Amino acid sequence: RRYELVIRQQPQRGRQCALGSRERRPIDPPPICQLVIYRPDGTSASDPAGSSPSFSAPVAPTPTPTTRRLEGKTYSSGHLVKDLDGQTMACFFVFPDLSIKDEGMFALRFNLIRGLVPSSSSSPSLAGGIVTSVTSVIFENYSPRRFPGSLESTPLTRTLAGQGVLAPIRNYTTAAAASAPTSASASGAGAVSATTSASSSRRESLASLDKEK
Numbered sequence: 001r002r003y004e005l006v007i008r009q010q011p012q013r014g015r016q017c018a019l020g021s022r023e024r025r026p027i028d029p030p031p032i033c034q035l036v037i038y039r040p041d042g043t044s045a046s047d048p049a050g051s052s053p054s055f056s057a058p059v060a061p062t063p064t065p066t067t068r069r070l071e072g073k074t075y076s077s078g079h080l081v082k083d084l085d086g087q088t089m090a091c092f093f094v095f096p097d098l099s100i101k102d103e104g105m106f107a108l109r110f111n112l113i114r115g116l117v118p119s120s121s122s123s124p125s126l127a128g129g130i131v132t133s134v135t136s137v138i139f140e141n142y143s144p145r146r147f148p149g150s151l152e153s154t155p156l157t158r159t160l161a162g163q164g165v166l167a168p169i170r171n172y173t174t175a176a177a178a179s180a181p182t183s184a185s186a187s188g189a190g191a192v193s194a195t196t197s198a199s200s201s202r203r204e205s206l207a208s209l210d211k212e213k
Contacts, residue, residue, distance in 0.1 A: 001045070002038040005112050005134040007031065008092070009156050013148065014106070014141035017071055017099040023144075024071060028151050030096040030167055031136060032160070033110050035078060072097035081163040084156060092160060096167050100141045108136040 009032035017024040037045040078091045093110070100106055112131040142148065153161075153170045161167040 001040065003112060003132050004036045004038065005110055005132055006034045006036055007110070007134055007136055008034045009154060010137045011108060011139045012151065013139055014100050015147040016103045016141055016143050017101060024099050025147075025150065026072060026096055026168070027098045027100070027108075027139075027141075029154050029157060030094055031098070031108060031110070032095070032156060033093040033134065035091040035093070035112065069101050071099040071101060074098065079160065079163075079165050081160060081165060084159055092165070094160060094165055094167055103141055103143045105138050106141055107138045110134050110136070 009029055011027045011031050012029060014027040015025040039045055073095070076093045076095055078093055080089060080091050082088065083090045098108075111133045114129060114131050150170055153168070157167045158169060161169050
């Protein structure tokens, strides 16, 4: 079988956070990935839970930088819930508690991990190896002074939260912004790891963390 990660909800903005700050705000909207499984004949499996091996979803910079940039829970377990149509079952990985320490342009890389091993650190060991990866669009992480405010919750966020998935719900929009793209915990559903990459400009060129100043 072939496994693919699809980013169903892209990050749009973030707010720079200080270490241990009580005013830390997560990346908005919360990134959401979907696991798609393909059979050998190229068709997608209709039941992600019954077709996938054990996975988990950790989010951690790769390679690990000398200074940790990501704050919050950097990994997520798969949730087998109904999609936006209210009928189709899908496996989602939700990241509602990610913040970046530095101001600038960033992208997140999500890695699907097989067979995670618990560890004493905030992220589990990636002993099973990376199965597949996907990188988000570039978004801006604003300074507290320049932060335009949080966005209203998207239909996808609301749909997942309504089924028990931990996700923040907001019923207001604090600033004019483009609408967010939309795209139960399942035993046997996978894991995704996210990594930060800094952009050298507002273009789509990415610089890996280990090459940054």
